[in-house]
Each structure stands twice: as C-alpha cells, then as structure tokens.
Amino acid sequence: MEPSLLGSVWLPLLILLTGVTLGVVELEPLSQDHSGASSLRNITLAVILPHQNTEYPWAWPRVGPALYWALEKVNSDPTLLPGYHMQLVFSSSENKEGFCSDSVAPLVAVDLKFAHDPWAFIGPGCDYASSPVARFTTHWEVPMVTAGAPAIGFNMYSSITNTGPTHKKLGEFVVRMHHNFGWHKHATVMFHDKKNDDRPCYFAVEGPYAEMTADNITAKDMVFNEDEESLSYADLISDISQRGRVVYVCCKWDTFRKLMVQFHKQRLPQEEYVFFFIDLFGESVQSRPAQPWKRGDADDEAAKQAFKSVKILTYREPQNPEYKTFVSKLKTDAKKMFNFSVEDSLKNLIAGGFHDGVLLYSHALNESMNQSGPQPPGHVVTKKMWNRTFNGVTGLLKMDENGDCEIDFALWDMTDTDSGVYEIVSVYNSSVKQMVLEPGMKVHWLKGSPPPDIPPCGFKNDNPACLAKTVTMHQMISIVVCFIFIIIVTVTVFIYREINYR
Numbered sequence: 001m002e003p004s005l006l007g008s009v010w011l012p013l014l015i016l017l018t019g020v021t022l023g024v025v026e027l028e029p030l031s032q033d034h035s036g037a038s039s040l041r042n043i044t045l046a047v048i049l050p051h052q053n054t055e056y057p058w059a060w061p062r063v064g065p066a067l068y069w070a071l072e073k074v075n076s077d078p079t080l081l082p083g084y085h086m087q088l089v090f091s092s093s094e095n096k097e098g099f100c101s102d103s104v105a106p107l108v109a110v111d112l113k114f115a116h117d118p119w120a121f122i123g124p125g126c127d128y129a130s131s132p133v134a135r136f137t138t139h140w141e142v143p144m145v146t147a148g149a150p151a152i153g154f155n156m157y158s159s160i161t162n163t164g165p166t167h168k169k170l171g172e173f174v175v176r177m178h179h180n181f182g183w184h185k186h187a188t189v190m191f192h193d194k195k196n197d198d199r200p201c202y203f204a205v206e207g208p209y210a211e212m213t214a215d216n217i218t219a220k221d222m223v224f225n226e227d228e229e230s231l232s233y234a235d236l237i238s239d240i241s242q243r244g245r246v247v248y249v250c251c252k253w254d255t256f257r258k259l260m261v262q263f264h265k266q267r268l269p270q271e272e273y274v275f276f277f278i279d280l281f282g283e284s285v286q287s288r289p290a291q292p293w294k295r296g297d298a299d300d301e302a303a304k305q306a307f308k309s310v311k312i313l314t315y316r317e318p319q320n321p322e323y324k325t326f327v328s329k330l331k332t333d334a335k336k337m338f339n340f341s342v343e344d345s346l347k348n349l350i351a352g353g354f355h356d357g358v359l360l361y362s363h364a365l366n367e368s369m370n371q372s373g374p375q376p377p378g379h380v381v382t383k384k385m386w387n388r389t390f391n392g393v394t395g396l397l398k399m400d401e402n403g404d405c406e407i408d409f410a411l412w413d414m415t416d417t418d419s420g421v422y423e424i425v426s427v428y429n430s431s432v433k434q435m436v437l438e439p440g441m442k443v444h445w446l447k448g449s450p451p452p453d454i455p456p457c458g459f460k461n462d463n464p465a466c467l468a469k470t471v472t473m474h475q476m477i478s479i480v481v482c483f484i485f486i487i488i489v490t491v492t493v494f495i496y497r498e499i500n501y502r
Contacts, residue, residue: 015288030042041086041374043365045358046118048105049125049131051092054340056100057347058125058148058354060090061340065333066326066351067122070358081366089116093129100126100198109133113140119375120145120361122354127151127203136161141378143385145361147353151203152210155402157280159378161385163397164279164353165407167204171211172250173409173428174276178217181443183453187212188244190236192251199262204278208248220244224326226255234261237275241268242460246453250278253292261299271446272455275310278369281346282314285412290422304420308446312412315346316427318395326352326393329383349394353405358390360385361397398431406430412443 023086029036050059067088074086091108095101099217106256107123112118113136121137125148134157137144144157147164147422150468152171154160178184189209191201205221212219224231236259240247256277263273277284284292294311300443317323330351331342342348364384368376389396398406409428416422425441428434439442457466 005336010266012293027410040083040282043081043084043086044116044118044377045086045088045192045361046109046112046121047088047090048093048112048121048123048192049057049099050094050100053094053100055099056125057350058123058146059332060092061338062342062347063125063147063351063354064356065330066339066360068333068337069329069364070355071328073359073361080362081369086362088122089118090199093126097343097403100129101448102128102132103355106132106136113142118142119365120378120381122146122358124148124301125350126198127243128198130154137378143361143378145233145357145385147350147357150207152207153396159382161360161382161399161403163392163399164350166404167207168211168404169207169430170204170278170280170313170409171207171209172430172433174208175211175215175217176428176433176435177411177455178212178215178246181450183246183450184217186218186220186453187246187248188220188222189248189250190224191249192222192226192255194225194227202280203252204280205248209366211450218420224251225422226251234266237263237266237268240273244453244459245273245455246276247273248276248278250262253277253279253284257293257295257299257303260293260310261302264306265307270306270309272361273309274445274451277310277312279312280315282312282410285312286312286345286420288400289419291413292422293420307420308414308417308444310414311443312422314410314412315349316408316410316424317349318352318393319347320393320395321396322393323352352394353390354392356394359392360397362389370386411435412444415441415444450469453492 047060050056051064051494052061053059054061056062063165069088074080089112091112093100093105093108095104098350105126108307109121109132112121119135120143122398123146124133125146127149130146130149131154133150134144134154137159138157140159142159144159144162144163147162148168149160149162150164152166154162178187187208189205191205192228193199209219209221222236222239222243224236242246249259252463260275263270293307293310294300295303327342327348329346330348334342361381364381365376367384371380383421386399387401389398396465400406407430409430410424411426411428413425415423415425421442424438425443426435426437429436
C-alpha cells in the first residue's frame, strides 16, 4: 500500500474507533422486495449523497427514486445479472450543518467498505466530498459511478465514471463558441468565490478557463466576493473595461443583474461587449416568457437595455420522450417516498444521470462476468463503461475515453429587444462538437456581428499603431500652445518692426 494512501485510510478508521460523531446517517440495505430470492447472491452498491439538503441537485430525495427505479429494472431483467440481486446501502455525505463535507464523505466510504464490501460506489456528488472518496475507490479498485463531481481533474482517478454533466464539457462548448464567433485570442472570466464553501463558481469557470488556455486563448480571471458589503459594482465594471470584451460571469443572479445595471449607468460602448452568464441549471430562465432581467423595480428598464449584451449558458434538457416519462415518475415517487416536491428543472438531469449510471454499470458488470468470472475486478468493469454508447432515460449516452458523458448545452439570447424575451437560439451537440442554430433563430449582436475579443486599439487604447495615428490630449494641448506662441511672436515682431519704421 502506498504511504500516502495508507495514511488517508487510517485517519477515517481512527475517527471511527475513537467514536467521534460527525452527523453520519447510514440506512440499512435498500432494495426492492424479492420473495423467493434467497438463493440469489447480492450485489451491493454503496450510495454516498447529501441526505436532506435538497439545494444540491444530487440530494438523496432528488436522486433516490431514480436509483430505486434503476434497481427495479435491473432485478426484473432475467438476462441481466442472472443469479444476482442488486441492492443499495446509503450513507450521507452531509455534516451536522447539512452541507457536503470532505471529512464525512471519506469516513462513511471507509465505513461502507468494511461493513458491506460494495461492488461499486454511487456518488458522491459534491466536488470536495468526491475527491477523497475517488482516491479510496481508485486504491480499492472499486468502480465509482456518479452524475455529480463536475469539476475538472477527476480524470486522474481511474475508478470514476461520470454519467452527468462536467465542467470540462462546458469548457469544450465555450471553445467551440469562440471559434464560431471568431474569438481566438482573449476572454475574461469573473466569478464569486468565498473559499470557505463548495465553491461552485470556482469549479464552473475552471472548465472554460482550462480549455481556453489549452486552445491558446488568453483567459484573464477576476475574483470577487458578492457577499462583501463593500463590493463596488462601479469598480468591477471599470476593471472589466480594462481587461476584456468577451466576459464570462458566474455568481448569484441578483448580483449579475446589479452588475449589468451598473454597466448601463457607466455608459460604456455596449456594442463592444458581450457577457455570458453561466447558469447551468437555467434558474434565471425558468419563468415563461423568460425575461431574466425583470424584477418589477425601478431598475427594470436599465437592466433590459443592458441585457441586450447578455447571453446565458445552460445545460440542454433531453428531448427524448423517455426523459419526460422519467421526470413524471420522479415527481410521483419523490413525493411518495420522501414527501419532496420535484419541480420542472434542469436539476432533474442529474437524477437521470444517476439512473443511467446504475444501468450502465449493470450492463458493464454483466459483460465483464461473461469474461472474467463471477466478481470481475473493478477496473475491468470501469473500462467497460468508458468509450461506448448506451441508451438511457436521458437519451443516447456517449461516454468518452476518459469515462465522462458527452452533454449538450444551450445558448440563450434576447430574441425580442422590445419585450426582452429570451429563448434558446443555439444548441451545442457535445457528441459531434458542433453548435447548431435552432430553427428560425439567430444569435443577436448590437452591430450585426460579434464584437472583437480585443479592441483594435487595445483595452487601454495603448496600441502603438493607434497612438501613431491619433493625437492624444497632451499632444493636442502642446500643438495649440505652440500655435498661440508662434502667433504671439509673429505679431510682436510685426509690431516692433512697424514702430521702428515710423
């Protein structure tokens, strides 16, 4: 065993043995009724997800019904894992305060490993909780299937298969968009970051930042804390004017609206800027009609005008009929099982990803059993899930060579500048790496075409080529002073000569 891994395994074990309580919740094995199935061998999947905090898209009340449904499909299919019965055992990744914890998650992972010896782990979902669990599962050679953990960097763990959206795919979408719009040099990413929470915006912009950098596009970052009382929106806009014209923003929606109202007040040349608001779950465009700038307050008109330079990036909801049936059943089962009301939201995409992840694992396990025996090595099963296609409730899953699912994104734009209504104008198809305009739609630009990513004279008007062609204020003053001096000297000489002549 590697020394670093040895230490990271013994730490949670020490916590367990000393009786320190971290608010861990563990439930008994969860499975469907299977009368007369005592002769079947159990396949246990260990689930680690937030237990009660439904703000997380991968919370147990949101995802649990989808996992139950997946188990029901697996256990009722006589051709899939014959002689076996699949069941779940669940533990929470929440701490006592109800938030994802990077100390609780590995603790319960070790507990589940020694108590139940699971064939695979499902989850976690939060990035900080997922990282230590991924280290353990990689060392144990146990597959880890999740539709969370979207941050880049998880590809370094050979145990992970991600059937949900990832920020690396968001980055690929951004790079493709830059190519389409003729931006090959520069972009600015600005984001809220407190550094003491789950840091969702930090991880969200990391994908575009990394992918643009890999594509030789200079990406400048601007970090701010939207919760600071001293936050100056005027200073933020001034900084933007000195750093970028193609700007990606991740923060709370109300914060972004205030930023754009200030942008309007400072009267910068609006046609030279484009702002992309990263709103992956589409919370800003849930109303119908979608008017994300509208609040019914005194700033509505200023916000509406400013938002003519704003476009919104979200996941794209699956369009297959199976997904609509899945969401309908998810709503019913979540209410029945957890007394939780699931709304129409892109967050349901995560539940679909977990459902499809269990089915994908089951098929990969079935294929591996045929080749490697009754309980094949975890890395063999994991590799069976990578670089393949699979039909799930979210549509046709295409898994890439790193075990990440290809995911489609939507570009929203203001399609009616009078009403300020937003609609999806283009869709990024991750499988073919192309953007496709929606029928009858186009991307709107104030000058009819995308603004350049770098102004012709630079962000500070300090391009030498422009300086050679233009006259600065100091130069203008010098010319005027010299001209006045020449006139005074000429008149003085003329008068002096006239006086002497007389």
